[in-house]
Structures are given as C-alpha cells and as structure tokens.
Amino acid sequence: xxxVTQTPKFQVLKTxxxxxxxxxxxxxxxxxxxxxxxxxxxxxxxxxxxGAGITDQGEVPNGYNVSRSTTEDFPLRLLSAAPxxxxxxxxxxxxxxxxxxxxxxxxxxxxTVL
Amino acid sequence: GQQLNQSPQSMFxxxxxxVSMNCTSSSIFNTWLWYKQDPGEGPVLLIALYKAGELTxxxxxTAQFGITRKDSFLNISASIPSDVGIYFCxxxxxxxxxxxxxxxxxxxxxxx
Numbered sequence: 001x002x003x004v005t006q007t008p009k010f011q012v013l014k015t016x017x018x019x020x021x022x023x024x025x026x027x028x029x030x031x032x033x034x035x036x037x038x039x040x041x042x043x044x045x046x047x048x049x050x051g052a053g054i055t056d057q058g059e060v061p062n063g064y065n066v067s068r069s070t071t072e073d074f075p076l077r078l079l080s081a082a083p084x085x086x087x088x089x090x091x092x093x094x095x096x097x098x099x100x101x102x103x104x105x106x107x108x109x110x111x112t113v114l
Numbered sequence: 115g116q117q118l119n120q121s122p123q124s125m126f127x128x129x130x131x132x133v134s135m136n137c138t139s140s141s142i143f144n145t146w147l148w149y150k151q152d153p154g155e156g157p158v159l160l161i162a163l164y165k166a167g168e169l170t171x172x173x174x175x176t177a178q179f180g181i182t183r184k185d186s187f188l189n190i191s192a193s194i195p196s197d198v199g200i201y202f203c204x205x206x207x208x209x210x211x212x213x214x215x216x217x218x219x220x221x222x223x224x225x226x
C-alpha cells in the first residue's frame with residue numbers, strides 16, 4: 001500500500017542551489033498539497049492543486065514553485081534555496097468533493113539549507 | 115493568514131493519566147479535525163467534527179466542536195506509551211474545501 005510517497009527523505013543543500021522534492025500518490029486523488037513544518041509553527045500550506053493543470057498558492061508560497069501535469073505527481077521546486085527554507089516538508093492528498101477533511105500525508109522530506 | 119493556537123505547547127505526563135488540549139481560532143471554521151503525528155511520520159487523522167457543539171469519541175479519545183465554532187478540545191483518557199507524539203488541530207472553512215489550516219501542535223511525552 002504505497003499511498004503518498006515522498007523523495008528524498010533527507011537532503012542537504014547549499015544556499016542558492018536548486019532542487020525538487022518529489023511527491024507521488026497512487027490513490028487517484030485529485031487534491032494534492034505541500035506543507036512545511038517548523039517548530040512552534042505547526043503545518044503551513046505552501047501550494048496546492050485541485051487537479052491536473054491547476055495549482056494555487058497557499059499561506060507561504062514565496063521561494064517555491066509547483067506544477068501538476070498528472071493526477072499522480074505534484075513536485076515542489078526550490079529555485080534558489082535559502083536557510084529559511086530549512087524545514088520538514090509534507091505532501092498530502094485527498095479526493096475532492098469529500099467532506100471529511102481527511103488528508104493523507106507522506107512521511108516527509110527533511111531539508112537543510114546551509 | 116488565519117492561525118490556530120493550540121495549548122499547551124507540550125505536556126509531560128505519566129502513563130495512565132488523562133490529557134486535555136485545546137485549539138482556538140480568530141475565525142470561524144465549519145469543520146474541526148484532530149491529527150496525530152508519530153515521530154518520523156506524517157500526520158494521521160484521529161477525529162473529525164462537523165457540527166457546532168458536537169462531541170465525538172474514537173476509543174480513548176474524545177473531541178468537541180466549540181459552540182462558537184472558534185475552538186475545539188481533545189481529551190485522551192488513560193494514556194498509554196503509544197500516545198506519544200504531536201497532536202494537531204486543523205480547521206476547514208467549508209465542506210468540500212480541502213485546504214486545511216493547522217494549529218501549532220501539542221507535543222505529548224509520557225514519563226516512565
């Protein structure tokens with residue numbers, strides 16, 4: 001049972017480097033999102049998508065880009081990493097039109113920017 | 115943006131004790147949810163509340179949707195070691211809107 005798969009699990013970058021965090025889900029969920037988790041801040045929404053070809057900004061989108069070319073994949077791109085982007089990143093998905101509010105999360109990707 | 119404030123930030127309890135935590139918002143939410151995050155994992159849904167005043171249980175967990183729709187409470191009875199983790203509240207503005215606003219989290223530690 002794969003569910004939501006995130007890669008890599010750990011990454012260390014230098015300031016100014018770029019990278020992509022991968023997220024894939026095999027549940028045919030239309031809604032996908034990226035959150036970052038920082039101590040004392042909880043989970044904050046970065047970007048989200050309600051379906052292939054549709055993306056929108058969340059609460060903290062600056063410094064991040066996303067695209068959604070397929071239902072399954074929702075990569076998060078850091079174009080020029082900064083130390084403030086050191087965090088744990090979670091991808092989450094859910095079916096749309098469902099009122100339960102349940103998001104299915106991946107295991108997280110821990111990013112350190114030096 | 116909206117923010118959900120959880121308290122306490124952390125709790126240190128002994129096995130068998132009851133636990134209470136709460137979440138408050140400056141805005142009204144139409145759905146309140148409680149998630150738990152085990153170490154090294156992503157959050158998992160524990161309880162969802164859909165109606166103001168609603169009281170819902172899931173085993174030893176009981177959660178309530180505040181009458182004002184600006185707060186929610188989670189109680190855990192007779193804590194056990196596997197209750198360790200971070201508990202997050204989350205609010206959903208309206209049905210069918212998948213965007214959730216999460217609280218700051220309550221970290222629960224059980225002292226041996």
